[in-house]
Amino acid sequence: MTITTQSPTATPLPPEPAVIHEHYDMVVIGGGINGTAIARAAACLGLSVLLCQAQDLATGYSSNNPYFVTAGLNDLRHLRLAKLASHYRAIGQLKHSAPHLLRPINSVEYHPKHWSWPLLDAVHGLWQHPSAVVPQPSWRQPAELTAKANTGYQVLDFRFTLANALAAKAAGATIATRHRLTEGNRNQGLWQLAIADPKGRVHRINTQILINATGGHVQEVIRTQLQRDTRAGIKQLRLSHLILANTINLSSAVFYHSNTQQRIGLTPINQDWLHFGPLISPQEGPLIQQQMNQDEADLLSQLRTLSDNAFNLNDVKLCKTGLRAVCDDGTRADLSDLVLDFECPDGQSPLVNLLGGDLLGSYTTAKRVLRLVAPYLPKHCRNKKPTKQSLPGGDIESVKQLVAELSASFAGLPQPLLQRLAGTYGELTYSILGNAKQLKHLGQDFGHGLYQAEVNYLIAEEWAKTAEDILARRNGLSLHFSSEETEKLQNYMNSVLGE
Numbered sequence: 001m002t003i004t005t006q007s008p009t010a011t012p013l014p015p016e017p018a019v020i021h022e023h024y025d026m027v028v029i030g031g032g033i034n035g036t037a038i039a040r041a042a043a044c045l046g047l048s049v050l051l052c053q054a055q056d057l058a059t060g061y062s063s064n065n066p067y068f069v070t071a072g073l074n075d076l077r078h079l080r081l082a083k084l085a086s087h088y089r090a091i092g093q094l095k096h097s098a099p100h101l102l103r104p105i106n107s108v109e110y111h112p113k114h115w116s117w118p119l120l121d122a123v124h125g126l127w128q129h130p131s132a133v134v135p136q137p138s139w140r141q142p143a144e145l146t147a148k149a150n151t152g153y154q155v156l157d158f159r160f161t162l163a164n165a166l167a168a169k170a171a172g173a174t175i176a177t178r179h180r181l182t183e184g185n186r187n188q189g190l191w192q193l194a195i196a197d198p199k200g201r202v203h204r205i206n207t208q209i210l211i212n213a214t215g216g217h218v219q220e221v222i223r224t225q226l227q228r229d230t231r232a233g234i235k236q237l238r239l240s241h242l243i244l245a246n247t248i249n250l251s252s253a254v255f256y257h258s259n260t261q262q263r264i265g266l267t268p269i270n271q272d273w274l275h276f277g278p279l280i281s282p283q284e285g286p287l288i289q290q291q292m293n294q295d296e297a298d299l300l301s302q303l304r305t306l307s308d309n310a311f312n313l314n315d316v317k318l319c320k321t322g323l324r325a326v327c328d329d330g331t332r333a334d335l336s337d338l339v340l341d342f343e344c345p346d347g348q349s350p351l352v353n354l355l356g357g358d359l360l361g362s363y364t365t366a367k368r369v370l371r372l373v374a375p376y377l378p379k380h381c382r383n384k385k386p387t388k389q390s391l392p393g394g395d396i397e398s399v400k401q402l403v404a405e406l407s408a409s410f411a412g413l414p415q416p417l418l419q420r421l422a423g424t425y426g427e428l429t430y431s432i433l434g435n436a437k438q439l440k441h442l443g444q445d446f447g448h449g450l451y452q453a454e455v456n457y458l459i460a461e462e463w464a465k466t467a468e469d470i471l472a473r474r475n476g477l478s479l480h481f482s483s484e485e486t487e488k489l490q491n492y493m494n495s496v497l498g499e
């Protein structure tokens with residue numbers, strides 16, 4: 001990688017607002033992992049693509065899960081081998097395309113004693129990772145459950161989403177953040193859409209193909225913006241979880257499987273913070289409140305029982321709640337399975353609604369969506385193969401190797417900073433550091449290892465407009481920042497953005 005000679009603290013010009021054209025081959029609504037992965041795949045085929053996201057990228061569920069992705073023990077127990085195989089294929093793809101976003105982690109899974117494990121019994125020991133069989137300190141094993149060691153991976157979900165958006169942009173897609181779909185109708189073989197921009201102006205555009213990748217809002221978009229009937233069986237779920245101080249120094253994840261198929265777990269985000277959840281309950285209509293309600297209070301008392309009162313209310317830093325839409329038409333054993341709801345009554349302007357699915361499967365999801373709409377693509381794009389290129393920042397051997405290279409090129413910068421940047425941005429770290437030789441070349445210090453150079457890069461290249469965009473969805477430093485520190489960062493950003 002060549003190092004640019006640009007000064008990392010030169011004040012960036014405010015980025016130009018997205019230019020919205022009148023016609024696109026495909027419009028993708030929703031800038032979570034699925035929307036960005038589809039926009040990337042479609043743009044790489046040569047389609048003209050607009051991705052329209054109501055707020056910042058990854059504000060939905062794609063920055064909210066515990067970063068723990070693993071083949072569920074339920075899949076193994078029920079011998080859902082195809083699902084297990086596709087899971088491991090997806091891990092292989094991510095190892096190849098963005099190794100810095102994937103981290104292995106051990107876990108202990110408590111499950112009812114009467115569960116049987118035909119596959120595990122047949123190939124005993126293959127699944128288990130010996131070092132995972134570590135009873136956690138002050139951890140209570142409920143009498144009705146037994147423990148099984150497991151291994152999985154953590155994925156930096158918001159960076160995965162951002163990397164897909166960057167790849168889509170590089171392939172020519174227009175990424176319109178803070179643009180909301182307000183209306184859509186079919187007319188003469190095209191979708192006519194109204195998109196409201198951050199200033200409230202409405203852009204009227206048309207497209208051949210419309211993709212509704214709005215996660216938990218999928219039903220609301222079908223009913224309200226597109227004014228159509230939803231298919232039977234779309235179920236809206238509310239998922240709640242807590243972020244707590246890691247007062248017990250937990251380094252592996254601990255999961256509980258109940259007889260009702262719910263799996264609830266405590267996962268280390270890093271050495272300072274833990275994630276606990278999710279608690280899943282049905283949700284009618286939009287989600288209004290973000291504060292702790294009775295569900296979350298129950299969640300905390302459940303955690304306290306399981307961990308022998310090792311936690312209390314003061315350890316709770318955040319309570320997060322979000323929506324997920326799944327297909328529950330009575331035929332599915334696993335509601336989280338991806339369902340593509342395809343509709344094309346006029347034979348010309350297809351609509352694909354995405355239900356369920358997961359973070360890790362987004363590459364396969366994008367391939368499935370493109371296969372579904374292939375007959376409606378311009379001829380020159382139909383027979384092209386999906387991209388297998390690395391995601392931006394992911395063209396590296398390993399984070400360890402990258403840190404070694406960065407340490408040689410930026411010997412005057414502290415190791416913890418280089419390690420954080422490498423693990424967050426991969427090879428994009430070079431674009432952030434530019435020609436800096438010492439810390440003073442990185443500009444204003446916002447605290448906790450965040451310098452002006454990183455903020456400038458995120459404003460100029462990654463659509464960041466607010467301090468929260470940066471701390472919650474670009475580098476994950478939000479748990480460390482006080483409100484005063486966040487305000488200082490916002491003031492600086494306002495000065496750059498002219499707001």
Ligand SMILES: Cc1cc2nc3c(=O)[nH]c(=O)nc-3n(C[C@H](O)[C@H](O)[C@H](O)COP(=O)(O)OP(=O)(O)OC[C@H]3O[C@@H](n4cnc5c(N)ncnc54)[C@H](O)[C@@H]3O)c2cc1C
Nearest residue numbers: 030032033034054060061062065068181214215358359360
């Ligand atoms: C607690 C929890 C644990 C999970 N664990 C795992 C796991 O272990 N492994 C795994 O692979 N997956 C896991 N997942 C699932 C994974 O996080 C989600 O499947 C995935 O993030 C959904 O992505 P999405 O792009 O479909 O939706 P979202 O990320 O929700 O994105 C949809 C976006 O659409 C936008 N939008 C809505 N309406 C409009 C509109 N009118 N105009 C424009 N934009 C709009 C929203 O703002 C939102 O940002 C978990 C999820 C949760 C909640």
